[in-house]
Amino acid sequence: MTANPTVQAKPQALIDGGFPAGGLMSLPAVQWARANLFSNWINTAVTLVFAYFILKGLFGFLSWGVFNAIWSAPDSRLCREAKGVGACWALITEKYRFILFGTYAYDEQWRPAIVIVIFIALYVASAMRRFWNRNLVFIWVGGLALIGVLMWGGILGLKYVENERWGGLPLTLSLATFGIAFAFPLSILLALGRRSRLPAIKAMCVGYIELIRGVPLISLLFMASVMFPLFLPEGVTFDKLLRAQVAIIMFTAAYLAEVVRGGLQAIPKGQFEAADALGLGYWQKTGMIIMPQALRLVIPPLVNTFIGLFKDTSLVVIIGLFDLLNAVKAAIQEPQWRGFGVEAYISVSIIYFIFCFAMSKYSQKIEADFAQARNR
């Protein structure tokens, strides 16, 4: 807004004249609002119009989502009466166990509940610099072993639950966690291979990356579930969940490889030469000099890909696995809860959002830490 200074000065003086010094008007927030939102009449008008719509939207959502909402009901009759006026959170209170745990044996659902807690604890531990040492490897191995025991059971008096019946949030978290844990190292090797001076290795990596990037994940998953078994010798089976996991890893690795390669290309030639001149071998140079710098440069696109992977795990629906999103879909397929999709999707969106937002925030934090350390 190009404010004419004389026009701007006039109301300012009037307002200042109307209030004693040190009053409400001198609060920083009020001063900020006056400078940015009400500096002239156009600004004021725009501010008021937007404020009207924002408040109206907010009030509409609150009255639907909170004041008129049905919070619990044994069946959907109450909800149907309130439809359009109030939200039916009763669907969630009734169905949350199916949404969170899928078709996992009902009486045993405390086990996936603990698994969720373990996953989150592992993420939190990995995020803390205090744990960034060799022990983290043991923490993860122990955590994952415990998760495996809890999910499968079959020992320690736990009932065996086959992985065809796993579902909901634990499934989403496993697919995403193992997806990242395997795709990331694989992508580093692919990126290095793509820059290799050995033609055979380079061609293989380029071929792999271009081939996998060129097809949608959904078709990879489909191929993994339908075509893959055709190539295996008779009698060898390879379970559905594992096949989906492999497809996700292969897909994500191709994308991550290009992100990592971008970082590698940004490293000045002098860094390679200085490492060479000191006599460092290829893996020492790559592991201690080049990769740490390259990966720091590409934290934002790396996390972008991680977040994408986290959400893409929901595509396993096409091979009949019930991850978080598909468990919701299944829950609202039941005749009596049909038509309450909005509430269900809002709830699971909140869960997805919490995980993705945490990743995003965390990546900003470590970026800032690294930048500070190097004082650039």
Next chain:
Amino acid sequence: MTTTAAARSTAATQPIIEMRGVNKWYGEFHVLKDINSTVLQGQKVVVCGPSGSGKSTMIRCINRLEEHQAGQLVVDGIELTNDVKNIEQIRREVGMVFQQFNLFPHLTVMENLTLAPIWVRKVPKKEAEETAMAYLNRVHIPEQAQKYPGQLSGGQQQRVAIARSLCMKPKIMLFDEPTSALDPEMIKEVLDVMIGLAEEGMTMICVTHEMGFARTVADFMVFMDKGEIVETAPPKDFFANPKTDRAKLFLSQILGH
């Protein structure tokens, strides 16, 4: 300082770098043309010549940052071939200081200095840190050990880079225009470190246009032009009576401003 230079070079008889008919091409472009030169242990060589004459390329062949395509290059008794073992062995004995410092920005000064001794020479960490501190003292910046390179001035960074090479206890030091990227007031602090190193008897090959340094330190000058070694002479003779027209022209440009 000048008095000792001649005395040392007579004492040194062991050839440590031998180039025999070294040639190199970038595609069609002939960068190094039949380079012949021998450097004895403890000698200091200053290489000069116009821009693009192949000075950097030549010294980078000595530690195989560049590959020569014809001729023989023997460093510390080992011939440089495609054998990776030989290359790594030679690089351990040859330190290099670059125009752009090339410190590792994600590591502290101390980590920059101890990384190669620990991983390449397998020196215990504690010992490597003691050595590193000793060299930081030598280059007069022991108080910067825990800082990151980005927090130091150019002159300090270049001194860290020199210390980093010295921590590997090399037999030969290569310098490629170590002061060209520095502000004038920082050049002296780096040259002083290099002069100190020369006095201790280190074998040094320096590409530099600092002619005062060359006069003080060099056992002989190597003048290059268009990929050839045009003239080799002790600095006294080279500056007073350059034999070739090309060297005369170069000296008039560089000394006459």
